[in-house]
Amino acid sequence: MENPLLRAPDWDQHADRDALLIDPVLTVRQLGRFGRVPTVPTRIDHALVCSTARGAYDTYLPPHRPRAARRRYTAVYEVDMGIHPVRTRILLPSSDDAHEFEVTVEIDWQVADPALFVRSGHRDVPRLLLGTLERAARPVTRQFPISASDAAESAVLSAVPKRGPLGEDAGLRAEWTVRVRRDALNIEHARRLQDIEHRTAEDVETKRGQLEVQQYEAKRIAFYREYLDRGGIDAWAMHLAQHPEDSKEAMTALTEDHRSQLTAQLDLVKAVLDKGGAEPFELEAIRRLSISAAHGILGQFVPREPPPVGPAVPDGQDGGHR
Known part of the structure; x- marks a missing residue:
């Protein structure tokens, strides 16, 4: 009688060692009425599971194989035990x-x-x-x-x-x-939000820098407005008290301002002195004031001479005067 294990199985995956398995049961063979399980032609690393008509299952792990028909098996399953x-x-x-x-x-x-x-x-x-x-x-x-x-x-x-x-x-x-x-869509969304945040931060920094420049210019405008309103000298003094680093610029501005005032005064004196058509006695007082003003103006540009220094007088010798 033909050995049922030597004929083609009733179900076969035709899987080899490189196959990607989803079902570890590789073959199924239905046995004859005598239920004999002779030498099984399977790989040594596969297990054999023999079933009975009453629903019992006997397992033969490799390398063990059934040698005697202790039970009447109805089917044998070849099971892959690899990882x-x-x-x-x-x-x-x-x-x-x-x-x-x-x-x-x-x-x-x-x-x-x-x-x-x-x-x-x-x-x-x-x-x-x-x-x-x-x-x-x-x-x-x-x-x-x-x-x-x-x-x-x-x-x-x-x-x-x-x-x-x-x-x-x-x-x-x-x-x-x-x-x-x-998920991929959420990751892409998060990346877009991150890019927006980075660009927004850069825009904020740029606008902050522009705002600081505008604020500085506004302060300068406010200062010069106050400078004109208060007459210049007082405003510069107040400014230098708060910003001593601007002293050089302040001194230059004050010197030029002073020079302009002196020039205007000199022009006025010259115009009065050269003016004709009035009686001498009418111009006498004006001439004296003009000359005095001229001496005052010119005196600002002529350094004062130090007082003469005479010989030292010893103590107790003051020329007979007491």
């Missing part, structure tokens, strides 16, 4: 329904209990694990705003394991981690 990676992204809600977290998920899974996995009936391990992870993480991330991705990530990594190891109820062992970020 398989899953790298994908899912979306999880934030506290604002308008935004979602973009979550990078990394899972490394393998079959830990082949009989339990066969009995579970699952055929898509990544979907099973991702669905379990998503259901556990959704109520956690919903507590956080989209801007708090770091806090949401920490909460997920802390809360999900409390519900039990991922995939354990299906006979799987899984190591997993997640990275929670704002």
